[in-house]
Amino acid sequence: MDKFKTLVITIILVFLAFIAAWFSLFNKFKIFPPKASSNPTSNIQITETQQNVSLKVVFPDDNVNYIKEFKAENNETAYSILTEALEIRKIPYETKKYDFGVFVKSIKGLESTAQKSWIYFVNGESGAVAADQYRLQAGDKVEWKYIPPSGE
Missing domain, CATH: 2.170.130.30 (Ferric Hydroxamate Uptake Protein; Chain A, domain 1)
Known part of the structure; x- marks a missing residue:
């Protein structure tokens, strides 16, 4: 049973590492919100x-x-x-x-x-x-x- 648990945990960790590497390489999704701009006009909406x-x-x-x-x-x-x-x-x-x-x-x-x-x-x-x-x-x-x- 311990070997099975270890195998499942290892597979999950490898999967999570793969997902983290994928997102860091391709940067498709931003986890953190964008930094606030120091330029006050950057927040102006296009009319x-x-x-x-x-x-x-x-x-x-x-x-x-x-x-x-x-x-x-x-x-x-x-x-x-x-x-x-x-x-x-x-x-x-x-x-x-x-x-x-x-x-x-x-x-x-x-x-x-x-x-x-x-x-x-x-x-x-x-x-x-x-x-x-x-x-x-x-x-x-x-x-x-x-x-x-x-x-x-």
Whole structure:
């Protein structure tokens, strides 16, 4: 009987050690609550408007043609909200797919050329990747402008 008890206790201890090692290696569950932040703004709740992304399409001479807010979805890109907005308003556009991503060739007859192109900005910064590769976050403000490629 003592051998059986010892065997059961050993199996239980090995099992518990295995579980403890598993959690420490993969850290899937936090046993302790998170430490309080010294940054007082870290506890601010995101409001409903911050859970949206906004789109603004600016035509030459700063004539804003279209402004729209979208619910921030997991796979929204600067390109996907542009095409959705243009299709809603039935504004014609052309794109071309390249290895690096999609390029906007024209919107409402205004074609991208060496002198002027459709360039997107997110939160005031020009996109560093193709618009269909830029994943949006809640609160992002997307602007599409028909401007010289240098951004002037």
